[in-house]
Each structure stands twice: as C-alpha cells, then as structure tokens.
Amino acid sequence: MTQQLNKKWTQGMFSTEDWWSAWLGLFFFGLGLLSIWGLDIVGWIAKPKTWEWTNLMQDFSWHKLLKTSSTHYHSLHPLLSLFITYLVFAFLTGLGAYFQKLNVRKYLYGFTIIFFLTWLAWIAGHEAHLSAINAMVKKHNYFKEYNLSWGLQLGGGASYLLALIIGLVIGNFMKNFASKIKEAAKPEWFIKTGIVLLGIKLGMMTMKAAGFTYELALAGAAAAFVAYLLFWPIVYYIGRKYFKLNRSSAAVLSSGISICGVSASIATAGAIKAKPIIPIAVSSLILIFAMLELVALPPALTHLSPNEPIVNGAAMGMTVKTDGADAAAGAILDQLMISKHLKQTGEQWEEGWILSAALLTKIWIDIFIGIWSFVLAIIWVRNVDRKKDQEKIPKSEIWFRLPKFVMAYMLVWLIYLAIMYFFPEVVPSAKFGGHIVQGPYRKLMFMLTFLSIGVITDFSKLKGMGRLAILYALALFAIIAPLAYAVAYLFHHGMLPPVTK
C-alpha cells in the first residue's frame, strides 16, 4: 500500500501497453500532420486494392493487389511498399515491446508471422466476390466493372472476418503454433493504437459535420452513464443472491461483465484488493464471450434493425466487452450496415460514423471506470476492509486508472478542432496526411487486432467454469444486451450518418 501511495504520476509512461498505444498513435498522428507543411512522409504505406481472381490469373501483377497510399510514392513497387510497411511497424512495435519488457526476439518472430498473415487476409478479403458492392462506391462499381455473377457484398467487413477466422483457427486448432506467436498477439495494444488514430477520423468528421459529432459524443456520454449505473448493480445482485458469489468475485465480475471488460475487472480487483485469480478467471470469460459477441452481434443488429445505424453502434459499444472486440465489432457493423443500406437504397452512408458511435459509448465508459473503481475502493475500505486497513485511497488513483489511449484519442480530436477553428486555411493540407493515417495505418492496426484476438482466444478455457459461464451468458444476453439496446435507442433514435455525395 505504501508503495502504491508513493507512485509517481509518470509511472508506467514507458512500460505499459496503455501508454504505448498513446505514444504510437500520437507518433503516427504527428507524422501525418506534417502534411500541413507540404511533407508527405506517411504515403509509402501499402494498401490493398479490390481485385478479381480470374482477372488476376489471366495476367498476374502485384499492382492489381496492392498500391502505395499516396501518389508521391507511386514509383515504389507494391512489394517494396509492403516490406517498408513491415519494417516500420516491426521496428516501432518492437521498440514498444522492449520497453514493456516483452521478449523482443519472440515478439519479432510472432509479429512477422502475424503481420504477413494479416496482410494475406486483408488482400484476400478484397477479392471482388467477397467485398464488391453492386453500387457506386468512391466513383467505382467493382461489381459491374468485374462483371460478377454473384458476390457476398461484404465491403471491408470481409477482410476483418477472414483475419478473425485465421486467428481463431490458429488459436483453437494449432495451439503449439499459437503459443509460439502469442508474444506478439496483443489485440488490446493494437486496437488502442488504432483508436488513437480514429481520433483523426473523428476530427475529420467534425470538420465535415461538427454539429452531428458533438451530438453523438453527448448522447454517447449520457447513454454510457445511465447504462453503467443500471448494469453493475443488477449483475452484482444476481451474482451475490442467486449464484452465491463472494463479494470480491461479484464486484469484479459485475465490472467486467456489465460493460468495461478486462481492464475494468483488473481495475476493480485492484481497487477492492480481490485475489489475483478472480480477475484472471473473469478475463478469460470476457475474452471468450467477446469473441462470440463479435461474430454474432454485427450481423444480428444489421438484420434486426437496419434503419437505426447509430442506435446499433451505440448498443454495440455498451454490449461488447473489451475495447478490442468493441472496435472490431463496430468496424464490422459499420461495413455491414453501409453495404446493406447501399444495396437497398443506392444511398451510401459515410464510413466511420457507426463505428464512432460504438467507440464513443465505450470510451465514455473507459473514462467512467476510473471514477467507478475509485468509488468502489472507498466503499470497500469503509465497509469490507475497515478492520484490517484504514488507509485512505489517494485521489491520484483516478489518474492511474484513467485510460491513456483515450486521452490521446481526445487530444488528437481536440488538435483537429483547434486547426478547424483557428487555422481553417490549413485544413485541406492537414486532411491529406490525416486521411492516410486514419485510413491504411488505422486499418492495419484493426486488422492486426482481428488476427491477434483470434490467436489468443481458446474456447477450451470455458471448461470448468460452467457456473460462472452460465451467469455471464445469462447476464449478457438476457439483461445487458436488451437494456443496452433500450438505452441506446432512447438516446440515439433517429440519428443517421451523413450521406456520401
């Protein structure tokens, strides 16, 4: 406890995953911002193109599969661009792995495999039969251009699903191989970095539609506040009364299950000094169920409520645990709903708004968990540990529990707002670099997340946790999912993303 009280505010700045998400995200953001001064030092990154397999077989060329992200680097061969992308990401994340005290050699070995498998999924997912939508998208109708007779029309969702499937196959059927690359399977780190970069997208979206962005942020905050205060006590009560959990277990499970996932269960366990096994067991359940939600919820919501995209996004943010799974599910939902709406109406919603709705509710919850952990710590000291520990909980604990990647996300957004209000003349050049960083850079982090999340998901871990798993499933599907949808509906109904012109 004394050690805890003497923590410096800078503690963990170079050694935690959370801080490294912020550093990496801000570094890429800074590189992109240099476009304000006419410098393009981000455009070398590779990005996949839509292709069709018979067309490719007739005349194979890497140029049909990949390209650089900006015209300044078009002279680079696509494979060289991909190799540079690998070197830069391996170096930067390897640096982070070193400071986080991971085994760097193992990390680089695992990262190399995960990186290239991710690209395999990303390129394969752009095959026209999987991704092309029969409508004009960014001045192209690839469905017609390739003269397709059939197609799944999944848009960008196809790549995400493929990466997830590859990861799950490795995690569940190739366990020896999975254990060899696990050092680099860091979905939370990758997605948190991706979320920081999403701050750029939110900034650019604000430049286009400031009013709607603020409305979305306010509605998300209100919904998250109400939902958390409803979910936590209900799950705690059921856990204690009907599943006979002890207090610590019920509290950790409630925090983990009700909204906030792994980080919340760890934060709560720390706040109430629960035994280490409790957050570990709860975290395994959270990860496994998050995977089920990730696979089931986006298509279910797209099918059941096709006309309420923002409600669906916000409900997703409140239902899916872990930032990684939520962002991943939000990204799939975004793509599936845009594709469905486009197919049905010929009107294309702007990409990113549904995902942002999912993330904004989640981000408010992430902020809230710092405060909630603090409240729980005080309650536990006063009521549970009062006899053995009378020490005060320092207010600095709120700082330590505040997710730093969320701060970086907000900072990036605020910098874009400042540019918009104070330097409107540089907005077009700021958008140039920002567009690349929030595009291929962010999507690469998302793709790495999907593959990694699959690699570390081992469904056999559910064995022996029957009772806990039943409580989790019951709370999730019978209480949290319907309540989340109701709260999301109350605060977001009728909101629609802007339409792409």
Added chain:
Amino acid sequence: MKQTKLNPEIEELFTHPEPWENWESKLIIGSILLAIVGLTILGILINNFILK
C-alpha cells in the same frame, strides 16, 4: 458420464459467500436510483435538444 471437475482456483469464486449486508443494498439501490434520475434528466435533455 464423467463430470467436469471444477478448477480449485475457480472454485474460490464460489466459496465463503459473505452474508448480504445493509451497505450492499444501499449501493445497489443508490446506483439504480441514480441511473433512473440520470435517465429521466438526460433523456429529456437529449430528446429536446439533440434528437428533435
């Protein structure tokens, strides 16, 4: 049929449930009341100023 044996560490989660105390009731009720108040006030504000 072979019964799955509970991991002893997981079993810890279900052992020694303490008796329900008054402060727990206050925590639960307080939280739900705050949620209802929040739902009402924020709901009215969001509906009037954002969704309409």
